[in-house]
Amino acid sequence: MSRNSENSRNAAEQPSWVASWKQSTGIRLALCVLFVVLFYFNLSPHLVPQTYNIALNEESSRDIVASKSVEDQIATAKAQEQAAASVEPISSTLPLKPESILNRVFNRVELLNQDEGVSTSDKIDIYRSEIPSYYEEYIDEFVRSNTGQPDLSDALLEETSRVAKSQSYAVPAEVFYKLPALTTAQVAEMRQVAVNVVRKLSAEPIREAEAARAKVAELVNASSLTQRSTREIVQELARMSLMPNKFLDSAATEDAQRLARENTTPVIIKEGGVIVKKGEVVTQEKYDMLAGAGMLGGHRTYWTELGMLLTSLLFLLVIMVYLYQTGRIGGVKPRYNNMHLFMLWLILFLNFVLMQATTLAQSNLMPYVGYLAPVAVGTMLITLLLDKHLAIVCSFIFVIMGSIIFNHDVNLIFDFRYGFVICVVSFSAIFTVHRASQRSAILKAGIMASLFGTVTVLAVLLLGDLPDRTEMLYSLGFAFGSGLMTAVLVIGLMPFFELSFGILSALKLVELSSPNHPLLRKLLTETPGTYHHSVMVGNLSEAAAEVIGADGLLCRVGSFYHDIGKTKRPSYFIENQSNMENPHDSMDPKLSKSIIVAHARDGVDMLKQHNIPKPLRDIAEQHHGTTSLKFFYIKAVKQAEAEGIEPEFTEEDFRYPGPKAQSKEAAIVGIADCVEAAVRSLRNPTMENVESMIQKIIKSRLDDGQFNECDLTLKELDRIGQTLKEAVIGIFHSRIEYPEEVKPKEKLA
Structure with a gap:
């Protein structure tokens, strides 16, 4: 099968519209609009009151409820006059x-x-x-x-x-x-x-x-x-x-009355309170109060809407600038595409739903219920599924949104008590869970969020007017419960995102690395030589990846599965040919080549059948790139010469179909795979010939253009080679012969 036909087959595996929408500029713009809409409508209930179309001196057809705490100016004026009248003449x-x-x-x-x-x-x-x-x-x-x-x-x-x-x-x-x-x-x-x-x-x-x-x-x-x-x-x-x-003293009396009016507590109709009852005639006083609160359709001001729109656009700008500055979306080979951007939107949506749901139980009598909101769910999911630094950026958005959503003071827009708590809880969750490799780490992060949230709430309470004991205990209890609830929700939501979006998190990788996985158990029982080879490649590639900042865990687990296709024809691969003749000795080189290169394609098919995430399938498909099978090419050339015929093939016909490595991880696994096989083939390996062989393998692949489609630099390749040499010496120490120390010649007497 030619390389072009193989690439065509790979492209056909995924519908064209699926591949196109992930990089589509139009889809990205639509997602940006969704972000703005999400921010706007989460701010709207807390900043813009609901409006009603009612007429003066007519009966109301419904109860008109305060969408937020609003001052009853008529009642306040009466209370002020009563306070002034109660002032004794001075x-x-x-x-x-x-x-x-x-x-x-x-x-x-x-x-x-x-x-x-x-x-x-x-x-x-x-x-x-x-x-x-x-x-x-x-x-x-x-x-x-x-x-x-x-x-x-x-x-x-x-x-x-x-x-x-x-x-x-x-x-x-x-x-x-x-x-x-x-x-x-x-x-x-x-x-x-x-x-x-x-x-x-x-x-x-x-x-x-x-x-x-x-x-x-x-x-x-x-x-x-x-x-x-x-x-x-x-x-x-x-x-x-x-x-x-x-x-x-009339002047002093008037001043005292003025102070009494000023110090009179405004009469507030609390959020959810009825301003006008159904069937009640809307008097001029009630009408003026509704107009002053912006609750009349004809008296609505649009400056608040403009402010919310600008705020929403600024939130979007913060996210998009970060993503573009760090190369997350856009460009030729984005790490994160529109699918990931949509997943980020969905995480924000779920987090805001949890925040809004908490406000349903919040009231002026129990404002501290806001501390129960599991706001760290969003930051933990973003950390585990996308990026720790993106989670930090989104945490600041959660801080501002939470300060608005949980605010119950009619005279304030932001209540930064809740914002401060959200900030501390989010950061504690991020730095606890960002290196998680087990599900239990999520529970640990939830406990840390509970502890830090409780301490932060205590600090906030002690900074202001000390509340009564009951309110303090409720506040601390809600803050502690928030972290535990966060852990439960994240553990429950992680599989949904991993399956729905094909995200390969560290937790998923650890699960896939279990020897009890059906594919790895099949690899171990049917091809023990390939299994041992895969484990060794995993050790080498993980060490090499970590030294250049790549994903070492992905390299290790990818190595476990990179040769899974060999289980279809195990006897045709040398590591499984113990106590048996090599079948390739008596086969046509072209047929041998077809069997060897098929293991990459067969591995991808098997991984797909078992729903293995795409990053691991990519490593299995790309670890050989388009390298040449020179052994069989030379054998075919010699056969043609022996038969006295002109070869009808070229070296290109004896190459893997590719594609070339598209990521650092796939390239590293390919190098480690070749290094492990080459070192194992050495009869008497020494440090010198191991180092020479590693440099030769890397240089050969570099000259062959195998790294042209991934972003490995020459400096990184040098560090990979040095790390592989040290790792090989550690793994094969019992086999490598160290050069004897040359003794200085004795001086002649």
Whole structure:
């Protein structure tokens, strides 16, 4: 069979439309749209309220439910007014000094009574006209001198003037007739008593002057004044000078009322609460509240939708830039194609479904239910099935989305308490599971996520207002349960993704490497020589792969299956020809060639029948590439020469059908396969001829173009050769003869 016909057969194994859609630019653009839609519709329920088409003053045909917590502005305004009304009026006590009025009166009396040029009648007239005005003049002077002071408002001073003047006291007329008869000594004694009485009464806050004036007579009668007339004069003058000193401070009262309104807790209709009941008339207040909350169809704003769209596009941009920068999609030979991109979308979809399902049990009374969400399911699946670094990138998207989805504060967009917990849990899961080789590692990763999640939630709770014990225990319990739930879900979902998308995870590889697998058991029982050869190739290829950063586990397991096709005709391969003649000695070289090269095709067919993943089938198909079977070609040429005929064939007819190695792993297995067979054929291997043989094999394949379709570099080939030499020496140490140490010639005596 020619190489072209074989490649055509390989291409026909997979429908053309399947191969094309995996690399189709149109499909990739459609998947990008799906990513945007996924992000947008997961953000929408938490950022955009549901709208209703209702009319003012008409009955509602359904219950209108708050899609998120919304403020009842009408109820809040009523609560604010009630709080303001409950504020007691604030009064201020001013530093008024009514004794100043008494001093002015007694100074005037003392001076005027000493003036003999003024008649008694004139003195009486003067006292009657001047003394009553002292009270208002003092108040006017106090207001004028304190105007503009920062601690006394104009409104307070106006209130002081108004109230104080309204409570002025009219001195009886007979007092003015008694004043001219007072001597200087009497005036001095009366001054002292009057001032002391007024000071004592003014020391206490006085709202009503009449209450203080009622106490004057008792205090004066208890004083040192003995004459009845002087006591009566002092009483009246003291009553006249007394004034209120505590006044209503309207400005301070208004400030207190304003603070009371500001400090009033808004009345919130919680998410899920009914704003308008079915059959209830939509009043102007309800209508305004719905309009303010953006829940009316005609009042909907589209700025939020634009913001969500931009956010969704940014999320997509982060993923696509990472994939293109790391060569994951696009290019000639992408590692990840549209199928993997769709799998990533499906993982994100499942993770968001789990997050949204958790919010159904979350409420304002129990917001900590959000800690139960198994968000690490997505990061663990991406790590196991795709790439650890891609999982890290997606973790940041989960952090932002979780901060929005689990947020229950109407005044916030993000609640980074949940975002911080998601970040720690995701990273702990990624770094625990990224080298997993057994299913039990997933459980270990879930336990680590539980422990780190619990500690993180505890830290978050201690940083804020310490919750009560019940809330704290629930929060910690939900965080711990989240990790365990994550492990259970990942273990259950892994087989689905592995089978549906043909993904070969490390866990699957370990399972396929079990000797109990039907194919490996068949290889062991029917072709023990090939089985031993495959195990040796696995050891060599794994060591070589790991030294250049390739997938060593894939190389090992691929080596186990790379020669499975030999089980169809085991006796035609030299490693299985113990105690028997080689059938190729008596066969036509062309027939021998057909039997030998068929083992690659037969192996692929057997692997397909047992649903072995494609990466392992590729190694079985590509490990020989298009190398030449020179032994049979030379034998055929010699036969033609012996028969005296011109050969009708060329060396190209004695090559494997290929294809050439498409990956580093397939190329490494091919080199290791050839090296192991070559070293085993050596009768007396030494370090020198082993190293020479390995270099010759690698150079021969390099010159033959066998590495042209994989991305192995010359530096990597050199490191592979060095590693294979060390591994061969370790494996075949009992067979390799080390060169004898050359002793220096003894000097002649």
